[in-house]
């Protein structure tokens with residue numbers, strides 16, 4: 302969950318580290334910190350400790366770890382640092398860096414697991430002598446026992462975190478005579494838990510060591526073949542986005558991997574000491590996609606991008622006659638025809654997309670399908686037919702619960718296909734086959750465009766399965782037309798909803814709680830609308846299938862508990878209108894999503910949100926956008942931080 306970035310090179314490290322943290326801030330933003338190796342000679346009085354900046358000393362050190370940490374956003378940390386405007390390509394002469402600057406360092410933006418949000422708990426952590434610093438993403442098992450043991454053995458600890466223990470263990474191994482790589486290996490060998498971890502060493506100022514177990518870690522190779530060695534730089538991060546401005550050549554670590562980084566390159570090995578041959582990948586993500594441009598926040602940009610995302614997700618995959626080509630899911634027609642059932646797993650927004658997908662598999666392909674919450678499935682995996690189609694959905698490809706569920710399903714002999722957005726992520730590499738969502742990097746913590754891309758991919762898969770399982774050609778052609786028209790229909794919906802959404806957001810911002818309803822295919826979309834609203838606006842928001850309201854939830858309704866109702870033009874419309882009438886009778890204001898000409902629905906709406914008319918099976922893709930706008934608008938009216946809702950982080954890489 303936390304963001305990690307590290308670099309060792311020949312130029313000032315701080316500008317690059319701070320840039321990396323800014324790019325990763327969406328992964329965790331409770332606190333942030335940085336530690337750079339600086340020559341002791343650059344200190345005000347050489348070798349002296351500087352308590353204000355957290356500089357540590359040992360007898361006559363040549364280099365010291367200069368550490369700065371702060372609670373709050375990266376901008377607050379940056380304000381504490383020496384001038385980071387130094388050009389990152391300025392080559393520094395050894396031992397002649399401007400005050401506070403060094404050429405190697407590690408940095409971290411935190412999402413708290415162990416220990417409250419305080420400066421003392423912010424990373425990097427150092428051992429008591431200040432010779433080893435660590436940034437860590439993950440959770441150590443049995444940390445309480447290890448802490449007691451280390452304290453009993455006379456170690457001093459300064460934080461409540463499990464991560465600090467790593468610095469202490471590595472420093473101990475160093476004192477026992479190990480070099481950096483072996484010290485990390487020795488420390489990690491005895492531990493259980495998850496880590497994406499990077500260490501820096503005051504006694505080896507141009508070396509970083511990183512390792513991975515259950516939390517992502519990617520090494521960036523900055524030396525251009527044949528390039529000027531004075532510009533060598535090797536980087537590491539928890540997410541390739543932090544590396545994009547500096548290098549495109551990366552190596553993703555696998556669980557049990559370790560890497561020793563120097564400016565001129567990296568050496569990869571396994572925890573048991575065996576050497577590993579790295580597979581170098583070249584990232585092709587355009588940098589512009591992660592920048593804000595003219596938008597106010599990343600969520601705004603990502604909502605607006607959806608027509609384009611739909612077009613990308615369809616490109617080259619769907620012909621006008623309904624023929625679907627999904628390169629990564631190339632099941633022979635006979636296997637598709639014989640599939641006994643399907644299971645789709647994911648969390649949060651990905652789970653809502655999975656629910657839409659399961660409904661589409663049932664309708665278009667007559668395939669019994671259900672969607673499962675990954676965290677529950679990992680505890681109690683269902684008994685599935687051995688030939689079941691199993692799919693895992695994830696935007697980040699790093700969600701711990703989803704990866705764990707995939708592990709359980711694989712243990713039971715199932716091949717799991719991935720629907721993943723992030724290229725090269727853990728899930729993408731783990732699933733032998735699957736499709737990429739092509740949504741582009743999603744930065745805002747609240748997922749938007751990934752949902753749309755997932756639903757498109759699932760609709761295509763349902764269509765493909767359907768054609769092998771009796772779906773008539775004419776129906777496939779009609780649906781293909783609706784899908785190909787979607788980008789325009791979505792752009793029209795976005796524009797038509799902009800003004801009424803503003804009114805609806807003003808209404809919701811004074812609410813006590815908000816109820817969402819939808820039936821059939823619209824039920825998971827209503828759930829997604831409620832999730833968006835509660836995570837962004839911090840309002841109690843619940844979703845029920847329309848028919849369930851009268852079995853309890855109606856008791857909630859009053860003038861300050863509005864209902865957001867989805868009334869698509871499909872077989873659920875009549876029942877949805879009946880339910881809506883019951884809501885109006887109870888005096889609750891209503892925000893109703895309906896087709897532009899639906900006068901019956903409009904008559905029951907306090908505020909109408911017009912959703913372009915389309916084939917009912919693509920309606921979820923049109924309904925979700927106004928709900929995203931509504932959540933964002935309400936959160937803005939309440940003064941919330943849109944891209945960084947409290948207590949949350951993008952990529953939930955812990956249990």
Ligand code: F6R
Pocket residue numbers: 648649650651652694695696697698699700703746747748749832833836952953
């Ligand atoms: C909600 C949201 C989360 C994620 C969930 C799964 O807006 O973003 O609910 O959908 O944490 O994440 P991925 O899709 O990365 O596995």
